[in-house]
Amino acid sequence: xxxxxxxxxxxxxxxxxxxxxxxxxxxxYATGSGTTVEAIRDVSFDVVAGEFVCLIGPSGxxxxxxxxxxxxxxxxxRGEVLLDGAPITEPGPDRALLFQDPALFPWLSVRGxxxxxxxxxxxxxxxxxxTAEHWLQRVHxxxxxxxxxxxxxxxxxxxAALARALACRPEVLLADExxxxxxxxxxxxxxxxxxxxxxxLGNTLVFVTHNVREATFxxxxxxxxxxxxxxxxxxxxxxxxxxxxxxxxxxxSVVQDIHERLSKEVERxxxxxxxxxxxx
Amino acid sequence: MLWWAVTASGLIGPETLPSPADVWNAFTExxxxxxxxxxxxxxxxxxxxxxxxxxxxxxxxxxFAMAASVVVQRSVGTxxxxxxxxxxxxxxxxxxxxxGPTERAVMFVxxxxxxxxxxxxxxxxxxxxxxxxxxxxxxxxxxxWTLQRTVVLPACVPGYWSGxxxxxxxxxxxxxxxxxxxxxxxxxxxxxxxxxxxxxxxSLIIAIMGVIVVIGLAIDLFFSVVDRRIRRKRGLLVPA
Numbered sequence: 001x002x003x004x005x006x007x008x009x010x011x012x013x014x015x016x017x018x019x020x021x022x023x024x025x026x027x028x029y030a031t032g033s034g035t036t037v038e039a040i041r042d043v044s045f046d047v048v049a050g051e052f053v054c055l056i057g058p059s060g061x062x063x064x065x066x067x068x069x070x071x072x073x074x075x076x077x078r079g080e081v082l083l084d085g086a087p088i089t090e091p092g093p094d095r096a097l098l099f100q101d102p103a104l105f106p107w108l109s110v111r112g113x114x115x116x117x118x119x120x121x122x123x124x125x126x127x128x129x130x131t132a133e134h135w136l137q138r139v140h141x142x143x144x145x146x147x148x149x150x151x152x153x154x155x156x157x158x159x160a161a162l163a164r165a166l167a168c169r170p171e172v173l174l175a176d177e178x179x180x181x182x183x184x185x186x187x188x189x190x191x192x193x194x195x196x197x198x199x200x201l202g203n204t205l206v207f208v209t210h211n212v213r214e215a216t217f218x219x220x221x222x223x224x225x226x227x228x229x230x231x232x233x234x235x236x237x238x239x240x241x242x243x244x245x246x247x248x249x250x251x252x253s254v255v256q257d258i259h260e261r262l263s264k265e266v267e268r269x270x271x272x273x274x275x276x277x278x279x280x
Numbered sequence: 281m282l283w284w285a286v287t288a289s290g291l292i293g294p295e296t297l298p299s300p301a302d303v304w305n306a307f308t309e310x311x312x313x314x315x316x317x318x319x320x321x322x323x324x325x326x327x328x329x330x331x332x333x334x335x336x337x338x339x340x341x342x343x344f345a346m347a348a349s350v351v352v353q354r355s356v357g358t359x360x361x362x363x364x365x366x367x368x369x370x371x372x373x374x375x376x377x378x379x380g381p382t383e384r385a386v387m388f389v390x391x392x393x394x395x396x397x398x399x400x401x402x403x404x405x406x407x408x409x410x411x412x413x414x415x416x417x418x419x420x421x422x423x424x425w426t427l428q429r430t431v432v433l434p435a436c437v438p439g440y441w442s443g444x445x446x447x448x449x450x451x452x453x454x455x456x457x458x459x460x461x462x463x464x465x466x467x468x469x470x471x472x473x474x475x476x477x478x479x480x481x482x483s484l485i486i487a488i489m490g491v492i493v494v495i496g497l498a499i500d501l502f503f504s505v506v507d508r509r510i511r512r513k514r515g516l517l518v519p520a
Contacts, residue, residue, distance in 0.1 A: 071419050072419075091421070096419060096420070103413065105435075106514035106515060116420070117420045120420050148515060150515020168420050
């Protein structure tokens with residue numbers, strides 16, 4: 001199964017349909033002081049159905065902007081953001097978004113949070129409990145279903161958020177540095193779990209991170225973005241079969257490559273910044 | 281103890297400060313009967329419940345409107361802030377002119393004291409709902425009224441409850457002040473307090489003050505207990 005997936009991602013051999021499209025997308029924000037900041041400029045890329053894509057880049061490269069556009073929480077200034085070829089105009093349960101903060105509702109229990117997503121999907125009242133239980137089991141949280149979110153550890157909260165997102169049955173799962181605030185060990189555990197969930201459910205996954213190791217471990221394809229305004233400068237296809245090992249030699253060499261490319265990029269950006277300041 | 285020692289030693293005569301025993305006797309003598317403490321407390325509490333109830337409904341609606349519209353916030357919101365700066369008893373002269381020394385005048389003073397607190401708390405708590413919650417709900421497909429009902433309303437409960445707590449305290453003060461000035465037909469604790477002042481029954485005055493304190497503390501306790509439950513459930517309670 002994992003071989004078939006890896007093959008399908010080699011350009012020219014893919015027969016999976018394109019799921020998400022960014023075509024010439026630019027987005028700028030007004031700042032408090034009245035100036036505008038260009039978050040991303042002329043960004044284009046495709047994500048095919050079932051693909052696991054990581055977006056990576058220095059802070060301020062517009063990673064979160066790209067996710068917000070995919071989620072439909074924001075609209076592009078220029079260009080098109082498409083889902084199955086149709087423009088994305090508003091948020092929807094077909095695209096679940098995991099935030100850096102688990103964003104669980106504190107007035108609901110863990111189970112209540114999952115049931116909340118199910119209710120929005122129109123799950124009949126009689127099936128709520130069982131279906132919620134199913135997703136909580138999926139992330140090993142059944143035993144904690146009746147606790148309030150604040151009673152969980154950081155890692156468990158992220159699992160609960162994952163269960164809630166999966167309960168939407170999204171075709172696309174968007175993740176905005178979801179494990180960024182966790183310790184390294186918990187992060188690795190959740191990375192493995194996320195991979196398992198993804199390979200079993202076959203969602204399309206777009207994952208934003210600034211952690212190179214995390215990106216290479218998880219993704220079929222890593223897209224490297226420049227600093228502000230963000231745009232893709234390099235793509236890495238990771239064909240290493242799953243389940244992957246953290247100490248895999250090939251993965252390590254890719255991590256090395258990306259780190260080198262990134263530091264070159266950071267130097268270039270710093271150099272440009274210095275020139276700009278000299279001129280000013 | 282200090283009270284007992286001071287009165288027993290004769291340092292302060294009973295015409296200024298009666299002994300605890302005298303006050304207790306005054307309390308037990310006047311507890312029942314048509315002019316008794318119980319009847320008066322009942323009258324006061326019914327007034328409070330009614331006027332505060334109307335104030336909560338009206339204040340909440342105004343608060344929603346303030347949160348929903350910048351225009352309403354700038355106009356009505358500013359008015360509410362101004363009203364809050366005015367002690368509600370200062371409305372009494374106007375209320376007497378409008379309604380005469382009637383029940384409605386008392387109700388009005390209590391109402392006008394409670395409304396700004398409720399309205400401001402409602403609007404503030406709605407505006408302070410973390411955007412993260414609404415964003416999360418929107419990505420799950422919630423919008424419009426569903427989003428308001430399932431995320432905004434539950435998220436603003438702690439702030440709203442603090443507003444009610446504040447409104448009750450304001451209303452309680454306003455009500456007793458209005459009653460002492462002897463307006464309104466039915467008997468209340470304030471009326472009784474005023475009557476025993478005329479009769480120079482110091483023991484009864486102190487007994488009534490005690491009853492007012494006890495009722496106030498009991499209602500305050502109710503609000504605090506509910507408040508703590510709300511906060512504990514959400515993990516907002518800082519362990520002491």
